[in-house]
Amino acid sequence: MKFVDWYVKIAVVSAAIGGSMEYFMIKTGFYDKVTVLESEKRAWENSPEAQAMREALNPWRNTDTNARKPS
Template sequence: MSGRWYLKLVLVGAAVGASMELFMISTGFYDKVVVIEAQRRAEQVEATEELVLASQSQQQQQQQFRQEMMPSLQSTERQL
């Protein structure tokens, strides 16, 4: 195949790509994608915050349990 064929192929491909980009820009496709991506990331942040809060709550409950159980463990050790 000759170099002209490759040149035509590149030019047609560039023209098709440019027309697709112009179509997506004119229909507001990128604006919609930005909004959807922002919502997805906000949901991820919210889910992460909920997990962190749940983990902190669980740690506080465990610490409180240890503090409540420590006197009874010490008295049991004294009895032994």
């Protein structure tokens, strides 16, 4: 193990950068904002309007039913 000290330095610097990024995100309220946005997104995706839009925009929605119909 010739370069162990170099790997340790890289690991320490990487951990420090990652920790500072996490600290910044916690202090700025990033996680709270993301939680609200994700809950709004999931509420929208489960709404009847979103389901109707998804069905209307899917050009392959009838492919399976047409393929299974006997001629």
